[in-house]
Amino acid sequence: MIYARMFLALVMVASACPDLYAANLLVGRVVDDHQQPISHVTVQSSRVERTVQTDETGAFRVIRTAVEPVAITFSHAGYIPRTIRVDAAADTIAVVLTEQIYPMEGITVTAGRAVEKQTPVPFATIDRAEIQRQYDFGEIPALLETTPNLYAYSDAGGGAGYSYLKIRGFDGRRVPVYINGIPLNDPEDHALYFVDLPDFAETVDNIQVQRGVGNSLYGDAAFGGAVNMLTSPLAQTRRFSAEFGYGGFLQGDSTVGLMRKTSVGFATGLLDNGWSLSGRWVDQYSGGYREESWYDGTAYYLSVGRMDPKMITAFNAYTGPMRTHAAWDG
Structure with a gap:
């Protein structure tokens, strides 16, 4: 008789377990502000059996350790963590996470142009006013011939035609020239040609000539120096x-x-x-x-x-x- 009662008690406990499991089960789904599912969201609380993560559809399921209100935290890199209080009677929830923008230090992008009293290299800058005062006809080397340590000449003896420049004795193969940061030297032998840039000075805003080995931006061929030209900015007036x-x-x-x-x-x-x-x-x-x-x-x-x-x-x-x-x- 005693064995029969114990067997009946075990059957009653076993039949009650599914109801207890269903009462403690909590399922839900995590989405962003655009209702798109978020995967790998960490779902954790001190009142659940274990920490879980959402699947590819944003769904999750946890087992509460007790049928009582519980606070659950949802966290994911790139989103603002959120803690939600879930009632004891709730068995499903929907969670929305908001994207988070992480503030960073400002990033300054600078070109390879020397700055007065900051860059340890001798240089000369010819601004637009100086270009207008000196230029009327010819090519870039003739415009720069008054720059210290720079020698300019041409095959024709005038300002137009094949013209060349040297800085501190090094010819154009050892003097990289850039237009808006784009190399003008020939990529094969680093030769430099200005003959197909007639009247280019009229479209240049300023020119900077650096003398001697300087910024590594110009590469290992910049023994003599470097010339950096910037074209005119967008026209503001008609x-x-x-x-x-x-x-x-x-x-x-x-x-x-x-x-x-x-x-x-x-x-x-x-x-x-x-x-x-x-x-x-x-x-x-x-x-x-x-x-x-x-x-x-x-x-x-x-x-x-x-x-x-x-x-x-x-x-x-x-x-x-x-x-x-x-x-x-x-």
Whole structure:
């Protein structure tokens, strides 16, 4: 009789276990502000059997240690942790986590330009006002010939045609030249050519010449120094220009190496939608100071840009088709 009562008690306890398990089971789902499921969210509390994580659908299930109100914390990298108090009678919950932005220290991106009293390298900066004062015809080396430690020359003896520069005795193969951070030197042999950049100084905002070995940004070929050119920024005002020039070299009572230049430029300024468009066309000719060293070239420049509240996007296109005599061959 005693064994029969014990067996009946065990049966009653066993039949009560599923009901007890169901009462302590808590299931739910975690989503973000856009109702997208978040996986691998940590679900933990001192009143649950063990810490669990959500699956790929954001679902989870935990077993409470007692049928009573319990506080459960949900945490995930990139989201603000959230603690929810769950009633004893609740068996399902829905949780929404908000994305968290972690503040960081400011990041400053700088180009390879020297700063006065900060960069340990001798340099010279030619701003736009100085370029307008010195430049009228020719190529970049002729514009920079007054820079200390820089020597410029050309095959034709004038400002146009094949021209070159040296810094501290090193030729163009050891002097990297950049336009808006883009290398101008030939990638194969590091040779430097300005002949297909006629009248480029008209589209340059400033030029910096660094003398000697300096910033490692320029690579191991920068023994003599480096030249960094920045083109003009987006045009803020509307303008139109047309120019014509004519001249030459005086030799006694005669004129040799006749030169002429014609240019037309425009800029729309900053339009209402944030766009800006500017362009320039140039045709120039030089007879050269030496005999049979003439140069005849045309240049096209087009700049399209857009100014947004936190970003400026610009596209610059430049080409300079030309014909020259064989002055470079003697």
